[in-house]
Amino acid sequence: QVLLVESGGGSVEVGGSVRLSCVASGYDYNIYYSMACFRQVPGMELEGVAVFERDGNTHYADSVKGRFTISKDNAKNTLHLQIHSLKPEDTAMYFCAARQGRCWTEQLCLAQSSYSVWGQGTQVTVSS
Numbered sequence: 001q002v003l004l005v006e007s008g009g010g011s012v013e014v015g016g017s018v019r020l021s022c023v024a025s026g027y028d029y030n031i032y033y034s035m036a037c038f039r040q041v042p043g044m045e046l047e048g049v050a051v052f053e054r055d056g057n058t059h060y061a062d063s064v065k066g067r068f069t070i071s072k073d074n075a076k077n078t079l080h081l082q083i084h085s086l087k088p089e090d091t092a093m094y095f096c097a098a099r100q101g102r103c104w105t106e107q108l109c110l111a112q113s114s115y116s117v118w119g120q121g122t123q124v125t126v127s128s
Contacts, residue, residue: 048110
């Protein structure tokens with residue numbers, strides 16, 4: 001059973017930066033996971049924003065390319081999402097998610113249905 005715990009959210013000014021972290025525990029080290037970050041605004045669907053596949057491939061939603069960077073520290077079982085040049089529309093609850101193996105295509109990688117394990121989320125609020 002994989003457990004994901006996010007941290008790093010908070011209130012940030014427009015144009016600022018924030019780094020979100022997601023620590024994974026309960027790994028079966030013989031099964032490699034792809035991990036992703038999603039975000040959700042109340043009343044809206046989950047939006048996949050960044051993915052780090054098990055083989056190191058990364059994918060980003062068009063809306064965040066150039067501002068979001070996803071990385072993984074395998075030694076610490078931690079996924080990081082660095083966000084620069086924050087905009088008010090980045091305000092959301094951010095979740096990390098995991099799935100066994102690769103997700104193969106960008107569309108599948110950014111789809112909520114591709115993931116079976118979810119964290120509890122961390123709130124990012126961007127204010128002017």
